[in-house]
Amino acid sequence: MWVARARTYFLVVLLFLFFATLSAAQSKSISIGGGSIDITLPSGEPAAFQDDLMEWVRRAADAVTTYYGRYPVKHLTLKISADDRDGVHHGVTYPENGGLIVISVGRGTTKEQLMNDWMLTHEMIHLAFPSVPRRQHWIEEGISVYVEPVARVQAGQLSVEEMWYETVRDMHQGEPESGDQGLDRTHTWGRTYWGGAMFCLMADVRIRRQTKNAKGLQDALRAIMNGGGTIAEDWEIDRALAMGDKATGTTVLMDLYHEMSDKPDPMDLDAMWKKLGITVEGKTAKFDNSAPDAGIREAITRKPSAQK
Numbered sequence: 622m623w624v625a626r627a628r629t630y631f632l633v634v635l636l637f638l639f640f641a642t643l644s645a646a647q648s649k650s651i652s653i654g655g656g657s658i659d660i661t662l663p664s665g666e667p668a669a670f671q672d673d674l675m676e677w678v679r680r681a682a683d684a685v686t687t688y689y690g691r692y693p694v695k696h697l698t699l700k701i702s703a704d705d706r707d708g709v710h711h712g713v714t715y716p717e718n719g720g721l722i723v724i725s726v727g728r729g730t731t732k733e734q735l736m737n738d739w740m741l742t743h744e745m746i747h748l749a750f751p752s753v754p755r756r757q758h759w760i761e762e763g764i765s766v767y768v769e770p771v772a773r774v775q776a777g778q779l780s781v782e783e784m785w786y787e788t789v790r791d792m793h794q795g796e797p798e799s800g801d802q803g804l805d806r807t808h809t810w811g812r813t814y815w816g817g818a819m820f821c822l823m824a825d826v827r828i829r830r831q832t833k834n835a836k837g838l839q840d841a842l843r844a845i846m847n848g849g850g851t852i853a854e855d856w857e858i859d860r861a862l863a864m865g866d867k868a869t870g871t872t873v874l875m876d877l878y879h880e881m882s883d884k885p886d887p888m889d890l891d892a893m894w895k896k897l898g899i900t901v902e903g904k905t906a907k908f909d910n911s912a913p914d915a916g917i918r919e920a921i922t923r924k925p926s927a928q929k
């Protein structure tokens with residue numbers, strides 16, 4: 622009787638170990654910047670592909686940690702699925718469990734594609750800002766669009782020439798079109814993603830002009846995150862912007878919000894690039910270090926210290 626029971630018990634333990642090993646093969650965890658990331662990898666894929674995915678996750682986490690001084694949340698759940706499309710796509714970030722990202726990667730995606738990917742970094746940046754009302758969704762996307770390439774330059778993953786070339790090439794998509802209103806009122810793709818990024822660029826430059834380049838948008842965004850403003854929190858936008866302004870000793874974010882939220886407020890981007898000393902030649906950017914805001918341009922992508 623006892624022997625039979627022991628045998629049953631033994632079998633149950635064996636079965637448990639068998640399934641635990643099976644599921645463990647698809648789940649991995651990494652620690653970075655004071656946070657931990659629990660990763661669900663797609664099952665049944667070649668080991669080399671799984672290794673590339675892990676390196677891709679580490680790079681994105683490193684870029685975000687470099688920019689923010691630490692990983693934005695204590696714990697992130699990251700679910701990666703594989704499909705037959707090309708490259709990285711369908712990244713979405715949710716507030717659940719303190720932070721949840723789901724993202725898809727095509728099975729044929731090369732290591733080089735993964736190493737040059739921007740999407741996972743973009744999603745992880747969403748963790749570092751509170752959830753605001755729907756009409757202000759542009760600030761969440763604008764921060765991710767603007768900060769992602771800056772963070773990758775600071776982490777040594779992207780050249781500064783490539784970053785400014787792409788920024789100059791794409792930023793105009795945020796300009797108001799005829800009939801568009803302020804960022805709180807016109808919710809097209811261009812205004813949401815690139816209009817939000819224009820807000821961030823202008824904020825960064827103005828903060829740096831007003832503080833003699835001692836502070837930037839990075840200081841404001843770090844302060845908001847360190848003040849508890851992560852994706853799991855529902856805040857009004859004013860609370861976040863006021864917290865950011867306090868950190869830079871300016872009123873740039875609130876002023877700019879009042880300028881851009883309810884009227885079109887077009888921006889002279891060509892004048893902006895000229896002052897920053899950026900010209901585009903072919904598929905790269907060239908820099909003029911005698912331009913009035915050249916020091917600001919250099920400071921934006923400078924690698925910060927961890928405890929800024």
Ligand SMILES: [Zn+2]
Nearest residue numbers: 743747762765
């Ligand atoms: Zn986004």
